[in-house]
Amino acid sequence: MSSSRSRMLVRTRSTISGEAVEKGWLWSVQPLVISAKCLGINLSNGNRQSTCWWFITVLVLLFFIITQFLCLKFIINNYKEISQTFIFEINNNSDTFAWNTVMDFVNFAVHSLGIHIMFVFAFRSRWCLLVEAFQNLESFSDFNFFNKIRKASILGVFWIIILQTTVLITNIHHHAKYGSSLTILFCSLLSVYSQIYLVTAIILFAVSSYASSMAYLSIRLNLNHIKNKTTDGNYYNCLLSLKRRHVIVCETVDHINNCFGYFLGVTLSFHFVAIVTASFYLFGNEKEPATILEIGFATTQICNLSLICYPADLIRNKADSVSRKLIRMQLEMEEPLKSVVNEFVAQTNQFSPQINAVGFYPISKKIIPQIVGTTLTYFFILYQFQSSEKNEAIKNV
Numbered sequence: 291m292s293s294s295r296s297r298m299l300v301r302t303r304s305t306i307s308g309e310a311v312e313k314g315w316l317w318s319v320q321p322l323v324i325s326a327k328c329l330g331i332n333l334s335n336g337n338r339q340s341t342c343w344w345f346i347t348v349l350v351l352l353f354f355i356i357t358q359f360l361c362l363k364f365i366i367n368n369y370k371e372i373s374q375t376f377i378f379e380i381n382n383n384s385d386t387f388a389w390n391t392v393m394d395f396v397n398f399a400v401h402s403l404g405i406h407i408m409f410v411f412a413f414r415s416r417w418c419l420l421v422e423a424f425q426n427l428e429s430f431s432d433f434n435f436f437n438k439i440r441k442a443s444i445l446g447v448f449w450i451i452i453l454q455t456t457v458l459i460t461n462i463h464h465h466a467k468y469g470s471s472l473t474i475l476f477c478s479l480l481s482v483y484s485q486i487y488l489v490t491a492i493i494l495f496a497v498s499s500y501a502s503s504m505a506y507l508s509i510r511l512n513l514n515h516i517k518n519k520t521t522d523g524n525y526y527n528c529l530l531s532l533k534r535r536h537v538i539v540c541e542t543v544d545h546i547n548n549c550f551g552y553f554l555g556v557t558l559s560f561h562f563v564a565i566v567t568a569s570f571y572l573f574g575n576e577k578e579p580a581t582i583l584e585i586g587f588a589t590t591q592i593c594n595l596s597l598i599c600y601p602a603d604l605i606r607n608k609a610d611s612v613s614r615k616l617i618r619m620q621l622e623m624e625e626p627l628k629s630v631v632n633e634f635v636a637q638t639n640q641f642s643p644q645i646n647a648v649g650f651y652p653i654s655k656k657i658i659p660q661i662v663g664t665t666l667t668y669f670f671i672l673y674q675f676q677s678s679e680k681n682e683a684i685k686n687v
Contacts, residue, residue: 315424318439319497321447326490331409333417351410354484358399361477365395372477375468376571376584386676387574394567395481401560402484405491408553413491416549420498423538423545427505430535435508439501446493453489453593457482457586464583488557492597495550499601499645502546505539506608506643513615516627529630533637536612543605543643554598555647562661564591569669574676595658602645602653613638 316323323333330350332343365372372395373388428436461482465475509532516525568588572580616635623631645653 313433313436314428315421315436315439315501318436318501319421319443319494321440321443322490322494322497325447325450326409326494329486329490331413331487331490333414347410351406354406355403357480358403358484361480362396362399364473365392365477368474372474375465375470375474376581384676384679386672386679387570390567390570390574390672393563394571395477397560397563397567398481398485401556402481402487404556405487405553406484408556409487409491412552413549416545417494420542420545420549423542424498424501426538427535427542430531430538431505431508435504438504439497442497442500446497450486450489450493453590454483454486457485457590460583460586464581488560489594491550491553492557492594495546495553496597496601498542498546498549499605502539502542502643503601503604503608505535505542506605506612509536509539510608510611510615513612513619516619526627526630529627529634533630533634536634536637537641540641540643543645547646551646551648554645554653555650557598558595558647558653558657558661561591561595562664565595565661565665566668566672569665570672573669574673595661596655599653599655599657603655605643605645606654609638609643 326333330347332347369388369392373391376387376391458479461478462475465478470478512528512532516528565588568584568591571584572588613635616631616638619631620628620635647653651657
């Protein structure tokens with residue numbers, strides 16, 4: 291939750307019209323809810339899941355746990371053979387490169403299972419609170435607002451399908467080209483497919499953050515219509531309404547942190563390790579060019595990381611635009627509107643929205659260069675290990 295305030299996350303509902311319910315938040319995120327349900331994750335609005343659906347969800351989770359465990363056991367026992375599927379010449383392989391491959395598979399397996407377990411046991415109750423927080427905006431927002439969120443949700447579903455399909459096809463082509471065994475192909479495809487839970491969580495976070503930022507933008511646009519008319523009660527009432535809306539929008543940011551905080555902390559750690567291994571795939575062997583699979587793997591991590599950092603930054607930027615507009619209005623308004631504007635400015639200073647990973651560190655695009663810089667350090671360490679290993683092999687010959 292935001293460090294500048296501490297508010298209880300409680301279930302609240304505002305009085306909303308029938309039209310708002312029909313084309314409101316649940317309607318706007320329906321494509322993502324349906325896609326999650328296809329993965330065995332029920333995010334439908336409701337107090338309890340049916341016993342049948344709970345059984346299916348746990349059964350899917352157990353299947354992934356067992357298959358991931360068996361695949362990891364095979365990978366650790368056959369790491370040399372698996373690492374060879376990323377190199378044309380056997381002489382170009384090394385223990386450092388082989389263990390980089392093992393670290394890659396372990397990182398993917400542990401993270402995908404962690405995200406899956408979060409979805410099953412912890413995510414749904416927090417998601418329901420987030421849904422109710424956004425439903426409180428329905429009485430203040432028009433159809434156009436929720437229509438934009440629905441379009442973002444549909445684009446998110448298309449991104450999930452296109453990304454997973456492209457990576458799966460690239461994997462099949464790569465392993466067919468290198469003549470990999472069916473077991474290695476299955477382990478690789480399982481590692482890739484299990485990331486669909488990660489990508490789904492990222493899209494849910496990105497859409498929720500986008501919705502919150504658009505709510506701040508709507509406040510900013512409404513402030514543009516406020517004019518300096520001290521005797522017009524409509525403008526006075528409009529300012530009070532915008533103040534109330536601002537509090538609700540700030541609460542959506544709190545609920546986003548509550549819903550996705552642990553996910554963000556785990557996922558950023560995963561992306562750090564994934565980018566380290568990807569960089570070693572790309573540049574660790576100077577004698578062989580990078581394959582399409584390796585380039586696609588690195589590109590996917592950067593895209594997913596951007597979908598986390600930039601929507602989080604968008605919230606802060608739109609909230610700051612509201613504060614800047616109010617400060618300008620302070621200089622233009624006269625009483626009694628000026629006193630309301632002053633209170634509004636104090637409110638924005640108190641409620642400073644910030645997406646963070648369970649309060650440990652803020653999420654913003656500044657994280658990307660930090661991860662890249664740290665990745666270079668670990669890459670050079672791995673490269674030095676590999677160089678030492680090859681030099682030792684030359685001496686022995």
